[in-house]
Amino acid sequence: MLELNQCYNMDCMKGMAQFPDGFFDLAVVDPPYFSGPERRGYYGSKVSKIGVYRDYPVSPVWEIPGRAYFDELRRVAKHYIVWGCNYFSYEFASGRIVWDKCKKGTSFSDCELAATDLFNTVRLFRFMWNGMLQGKSVAEGHIMQGNKKLNEQRIHPTQKPVALYDWIFQNYAAPGCRVLDTHLGSGSSRIAAYEAGVDFIGFEIDPIYYAAEEQRFLDYTSQTSLFHLT
Numbered sequence: 490m491l492e493l494n495q496c497y498n499m500d501c502m503k504g505m506a507q508f509p510d511g512f513f514d515l516a517v518v519d520p521p522y523f524s525g526p527e528r529r530g531y532y533g534s535k536v537s538k539i540g541v542y543r544d545y546p547v548s549p550v551w552e553i554p555g556r557a558y559f560d561e562l563r564r565v566a567k568h569y570i571v572w573g574c575n576y577f578s579y580e581f582a583s584g585r586i587v588w589d590k591c592k593k594g595t596s597f598s599d600c601e602l603a604a605t606d607l608f609n610t611v612r613l614f615r616f617m618w619n620g621m622l623q624g625k626s627v628a629e630g631h632i633m634q635g636n637k638k639l640n641e642q643r644i645h646p647t648q649k650p651v652a653l654y655d656w657i658f659q660n661y662a663a664p665g666c667r668v669l670d671t672h673l674g675s676g677s678s679r680i681a682a683y684e685a686g687v688d689f690i691g692f693e694i695d696p697i698y699y700a701a702e703e704q705r706f707l708d709y710t711s712q713t714s715l716f717h718l719t
C-alpha cells in the first residue's frame with residue numbers, strides 16, 4: 490500500500506489501482522489534454538530555474554486520459570475537481586471553477602476551467618499568472634506582486650500557482666481529509682496541501698519532473714521549518 494503524504498514517480502493508473510473505493514475525500518487533478526511531441530511549439534522554449542533545461546514537452550508521449558481514467562478517479566475519490574474539463578469528453582457534474590489568470594492580449598487562454606461535483610454553480614478565482622506577472626496573494630490575486638523576487642519559481646511548463654490550490658483547499662478540503670493529485674507536474678498542489686494540513690498523495694510519470702517536484706517540495710518544507718524556528 491502506498492503511504493499518505495508521499496509522492497510517487499509512477500503512472501497514476503497503476504497508483505490508483507492500489508486504493509479501495511472512496512479512499513480519497515477529494516481528487517484535484519490537471520491531466521494533459523494533448524499527447525506531447527506533436528505540440529512541441531505549444532509551450533515556447535525552456536524553463537530553467539532549477540536545472541530543468543529542456544524543451545517542452547519532455548515525456549515521450551502523454552496518454553490523454555479517457556473514460557477509464559475518469560471512471561477510476563471517481564472510484565477512488567468521493568469528489569473531484571478536474572482542470573481542463575473543456576478538453577475532455579466525459580459526463581462531468583455541472584459545477585465549474587473558473588480561474589481567471591488576469592491577463593489579456595496573449596494568444597493563450599484568459600481563463601482555465603475545472604469541473605467539479607462539489608457544487609452545481611460556477612465559482613471564480615482570480616489570480617494573475619502571466620510570465621513574470623504574478624498575483625499578490627489569494628485575497629488579492631488580481632493585483633500584481635510588486636516584488637518579482639518574491640514570485641513563485643516556475644519549474645514546469647504548465648505549472649499552476651500554489652495560490653490556486655491554496656484557495657481550493659481553504660474552501661473545499663478540511664484539515665485531515667485525504668486528497669489525491671494524479672498528475673503532479675511541479676507539485677504546486679502538494680505544497681498547498683502541506684500548508685492546509687490535508688493528507689496528500691501525488692503521482693508523476695516523468696522522472697525528471699518528479700525529481701524537480703521532490704526537490705521543490707524539500708526546499709519549501711526546509712525553508713518553512715527554518716522560518717518556524719526563528
Ligand SMILES: C[S@@+](CC[C@H](N)C(=O)[O-])C[C@H]1O[C@@H](n2cnc3c(N)ncnc32)[C@H](O)[C@@H]1O
Binds near residue numbers: 521648694
Ligand atoms: C498538466 S501537467 C500538471 C501540472 C500541474 N498541475 C502543476 O501545477 O504543475 C500534467 C503532468 O502529468 C504528467 N503525466 C502524464 N501522464 C501521466 C500519468 N499517466 N500518470 C502520472 N503523471 C502523468 C506529465 O508528465 C505532466 O507533468
